[in-house]
Amino acid sequence: GAGVSQTPSNKVTEKGKYVELRCDPISGHTALYWYRQSLGQGPEFLIYFQGTGAADDSGLPNDRFFAVRPEGSVSTLKIQRTERGDSAVYLCASSLMAGGAEAFFGQGTRLTVV
Amino acid sequence: AQSVTQLDSQVPVFEEAPVELRCNYSSSVSVYLFWYVQYPNQGLQLLLKYLSGSTLVKGINGFEAEFNKSQTSFHLRKPSVHISDTAEYFCAVSDQTSGTYKYIFGTGTRLKVLA
Numbered sequence: 001g002a003g004v005s006q007t008p009s010n011k012v013t014e015k016g017k018y019v020e021l022r023c024d025p026i027s028g029h030t031a032l033y034w035y036r037q038s039l040g041q042g043p044e045f046l047i048y049f050q051g052t053g054a055a056d057d058s059g060l061p062n063d064r065f066f067a068v069r070p071e072g073s074v075s076t077l078k079i080q081r082t083e084r085g086d087s088a089v090y091l092c093a094s095s096l097m098a099g100g101a102e103a104f105f106g107q108g109t110r111l112t113v114v
Numbered sequence: 115a116q117s118v119t120q121l122d123s124q125v126p127v128f129e130e131a132p133v134e135l136r137c138n139y140s141s142s143v144s145v146y147l148f149w150y151v152q153y154p155n156q157g158l159q160l161l162l163k164y165l166s167g168s169t170l171v172k173g174i175n176g177f178e179a180e181f182n183k184s185q186t187s188f189h190l191r192k193p194s195v196h197i198s199d200t201a202e203y204f205c206a207v208s209d210q211t212s213g214t215y216k217y218i219f220g221t222g223t224r225l226k227v228l229a
Contacts, residue, residue, distance in 0.1 A: 004157075033216065042120075042204050042219035043158070056214040091158070098215035102148065105158040 002026075004106035006092050012112045013082055021077040021109045025094030031055075032075050033103060034067055035091040043091055049075060050098050082113045116140055116209040120220035128228050129197055135190040135223045137179075137205030144210040147188040148217065149179055152202040161203070164188065175199070200227045 005024040013019050025032050031050055035043035045059040049069045057067075064082075069075040079086055089110050093103040119138045127133045139145060149161040162173025169181040179190045188205060205220045 031215070035219075040222075042118075042221045043217075045216045045218065048214075048216050056216055058214075059216070093158075093217075102160050102163055103217055104160075105150075107157045 004092055004094050004104050006090075006106035006109050008109060009107060010110045010112075012114060015082060015084060015113055017082055019079050019082055019111065021079075021090050021092075021111070023075045023077070023092030023094075023106060025073065025075070025092070026104055027073075029094035029096055029104075030072070031095045031098040031101075031103075032069060033093040033095075034075070034077050035093065037089045037091055037108070039088075046077070048098065055098065079111075082111075084113045087111055087113045116145075116207055116212065116218050118205050118207050118218055118220035120205055120223050122223045123221070124224045124226065126226045126228055127195055130194050132193050133191065133195050133199075133225065135203050135205075135225065137188045137190065137220060139186050139188065139205075139207045141186050146208040146210060147179075147181060148206040148208070149173065149177070149188070149190050150204045150206060150219075152204065152222075154201070158204065161190070195225070195227045197227050197229060199225060201225060 007022045033048040034046040037043045047057040052072045064080045066078045089108040091108045093105045095101040095103045117140045147164040150158040162171050164171050164181045172178045177192050202222045204222045206217045
């Protein structure tokens with residue numbers, strides 16, 4: 001596709017449930033990033049991939065959060081035992097390579113935990 | 115760890131007036147700097163970036179920014195704003211010396227252009 005695609009655009013889930021958020025990066029982009037944006041805040045780094053491997057996962061808040069990118073393209077962010085505090089917009093971005101090239105962002109997935 | 119400070123959470127300005135949105139980052143030998151804009155209910159869009167070379171960089175929609183290494187600043191400016199510039203603006207930095215290339219964002223500045 002022309003840009004970074006994230007699905008679903010909105011997700012409402014009950015506290016304690018498991019959710020998966022999907023990101024389709026721009027074709028050919030080797031670096032993929034996940035961010036979380038709470039209301040009135042800037043994007044908060046979660047994890048980034050260079051190819052299939054997680055190059056930096058220092059932003060994942062706890063072990064309920066996990067992300068994969070098995071074939072070096074599509075990535076899935078997985079959240080177990082969701083809590084109300086996980087409610088936010090989850091942003092995905094991709095860039096041609098890590099290390100300075102601009103990152104292109106998707107529209108985000110708005111997650112609401114009720 | 116690298117950090118970005120945007121001191122102004124909100125900046126109101128009248129249409130056709132100039133504006134400056136401030137951004138400071140923590141010191142580093144080598145950084146790449148970015149400004150992104152986020153319109154309501156939309157994703158982040160790159161306005162401009164500094165990688166190397168001239169310290170004055172020009173971006174889309176008439177915006178420009180100046181990299182000042184001694185003051186660790188990267189302020190965004192526009193000489194004459196339009197109503198359509200009303201949006202949230204985020205400054206971001208990528209530290210080239212830490213071995214990780216994640217982008218660190220500031221908390222954002224909400225620009226409100228008044229008629």
